[in-house]
Amino acid sequence: xxxxxxRWVLRYRPGQRVVxxxxxxxxxxxxxTGLALIWPPLSFLAAGGLSRLLHRVAAVIFLLTPVLxxxxxxxxxxxxxxxxxxxxxxxxxxxxxxxGYFLGRTSHLPPQGRINAGQKIHHALTIISYFTISGSGLVxxxxxxxxxxIGLLAATLVHDVSMAVMAILTVGHIYFTFVYDxxxxxxxxxxxxxxxxxxxxxxxxxxxxxxxxxxxxxxxxWSLAGLPASGRxxxx
Amino acid sequence: MARxxxxxxxxxxxxCQACVIACKAGRELxxxxxxxEIREVVWGRFPELxxxxxxxxxxxxxxxxxxxxxxxxALYKRDGFTLVDFGRCSGCGYCVEVCPYQVPRLVxxxxxxxxxxxxxxxxxxxxxxxRTCPAGALQCGTREEILAEAQARVAALKDRxxxxxxxGETQMGGxxxxxxxxxxxxxxxxxxQPQIPPLAIWKGGVQPLSLGALALSALTSGIAFFxxxxxxLEEKRNSQNHGE
Numbered sequence: 053x054x055x056x057x058x059r060w061v062l063r064y065r066p067g068q069r070v071v072x073x074x075x076x077x078x079x080x081x082x083x084x085t086g087l088a089l090i091w092p093p094l095s096f097l098a099a100g101g102l103s104r105l106l107h108r109v110a111a112v113i114f115l116l117t118p119v120l121x122x123x124x125x126x127x128x129x130x131x132x133x134x135x136x137x138x139x140x141x142x143x144x145x146x147x148x149x150x151x152g153y154f155l156g157r158t159s160h161l162p163p164q165g166r167i168n169a170g171q172k173i174h175h176a177l178t179i180i181s182y183f184t185i186s187g188s189g190l191v192x193x194x195x196x197x198x199x200x201x202i203g204l205l206a207a208t209l210v211h212d213v214s215m216a217v218m219a220i221l222t223v224g225h226i227y228f229t230f231v232y233d234x235x236x237x238x239x240x241x242x243x244x245x246x247x248x249x250x251x252x253x254x255x256x257x258x259x260x261x262x263x264x265x266x267x268x269x270x271x272x273x274w275s276l277a278g279l280p281a282s283g284r285x286x287x288x
Numbered sequence: 289m290a291r292x293x294x295x296x297x298x299x300x301x302x303x304c305q306a307c308v309i310a311c312k313a314g315r316e317l318x319x320x321x322x323x324x325e326i327r328e329v330v331w332g333r334f335p336e337l338x339x340x341x342x343x344x345x346x347x348x349x350x351x352x353x354x355x356x357x358x359x360x361x362a363l364y365k366r367d368g369f370t371l372v373d374f375g376r377c378s379g380c381g382y383c384v385e386v387c388p389y390q391v392p393r394l395v396x397x398x399x400x401x402x403x404x405x406x407x408x409x410x411x412x413x414x415x416x417x418x419r420t421c422p423a424g425a426l427q428c429g430t431r432e433e434i435l436a437e438a439q440a441r442v443a444a445l446k447d448r449x450x451x452x453x454x455x456g457e458t459q460m461g462g463x464x465x466x467x468x469x470x471x472x473x474x475x476x477x478x479x480x481q482p483q484i485p486p487l488a489i490w491k492g493g494v495q496p497l498s499l500g501a502l503a504l505s506a507l508t509s510g511i512a513f514f515x516x517x518x519x520x521l522e523e524k525r526n527s528q529n530h531g532e
Binding site: 087088089090091092095096098099101103104154155156157158159196197199200201202203204205209212213215216219220223224226227230231232246249250 | 353359360361362375376377378379380381382384385386397398485486494495497498499501502505506509512513515516517518519520522523524526527528
């Protein structure tokens with residue numbers, strides 16, 4: 053069987069991946085058990101208080117993942133916060149080209165660093181929503197009985213809007229992951245060099261071109277990491 | 289069934305608590321649970337004191353704040369009463385926060401409030417509290433009958449209690465409990481004009497908007513995915529050909 057050499061670039065370290073999936077898992081449990089309270093077809097989950105228990109267990113995990121991130125990989129957390137709130141002229145250029153990016157094109161965009169402008173905004177909004185949804189959630193959890201109607205209304209409003217923001221961000225997050233084959237970044241930790249070149253050229257240029265940052269893998273038709281579509285074409 | 293209502297005549301209530309116990313026994317309420325409470329209210333200046341026994345129980349508002357906020361539909365309106373599907377209650381406690389009369393409680397993580405004896409009324413029987421009242425202070429019937437009865441009783445009371453009046457005809461869209469008061473509601477600790485908290489913008493606006501925006505984003509992404517995917521693969525092929 054023909055083999056070819058594929059270069060993969062380390063994008064997320066193990067600690068980052070663990071934190072990502074823990075946070076994602078907790079988020080989806082929170083989303084579904086929360087939707088049970090506002091979307092009648094899911095309300096059977098709320099009957100008897102099952103969704104409330106799940107929501108609170110997941111909430112604790114969700115709240116603590118940034119702490120876990122700091123413990124496992126402080127550099128990753130620091131970079132995330134710094135990059136999410138640092139914007140340059142290139143970012144503005146990138147954002148002007150966003151409609152094309154949304155529909156699958158990258159060639160018209162200026163070269164990007166480790167994260168592009170869209171990801172920066174995504175991360176920034178996620179961080180802000182993390183605080184608003186956690187704050188309002190804790191108020192609803194711990195303040196029940198002493199909120200009064202107005203307090204309840206305000207906390208629930210903040211919680212609902214934060215939920216909507218996060219859920220829509222997540223739709224976009226999943227969308228771009230699958231449009232641009234970015235899933236391996238969070239499973240194996242590596243992205244194909246092709247992906248890195250198309251999406252994050254400046255970042256690719258800035259990292260050492262040696263293991264473990266860049267690895268070469270002899271790949272057959274099938275591989276665990278998922279062979280890029282280009283490989284299939286070449287074999288034919 | 290027609291819109292039903294209960295009559296509670298405070299001028300006749302003895303404060304004997306028989307309704308409290310009949311309700312608790314008849315509805316087989318859990319320990320610590322009671323759907324009817326009687327509170328003694330005293331006003332005036334010693335020695336010129338006056339008093340009344342004021343019921344603290346669900347008044348079955350037509351425009352019920354609890355029903356509006358209940359996320360699971362466990363609270364709902366039927367035949368003029370606010371009923372409870374206890375199996376659907378998630379114990380979120382929103383009803384506790386919004387009730388203008390502070391009636392619902394949480395007992396064992398579940399709402400506890402008068403769910404009416406509609407089942408008995410439909411069988412032609414009377415609610416437990418009504419059938420046990422020794423003073424004729426309680427009645428149950430269609431809302432028109434109850435209102436007419438209340439008006440007649442108020443008229444008869446005017447000599448003894450000049451400030452006698454009906455309570456519940458208009459409050460909260462009209463209560464399912466019409467009360468005959470010997471004194472103004474404020475004196476008895478009842479809000480003259482209870483308000484529905486401004487919940488409409490939250491339940492009626494923000495939540496459907498949130499769900500709509502979420503559904504719209506999912507739909508847009510779902511459609512755009514096929515276009516974007518095709519164009520991305522095309523661009524990938526081009527960049528490879530270019531590189532070779």
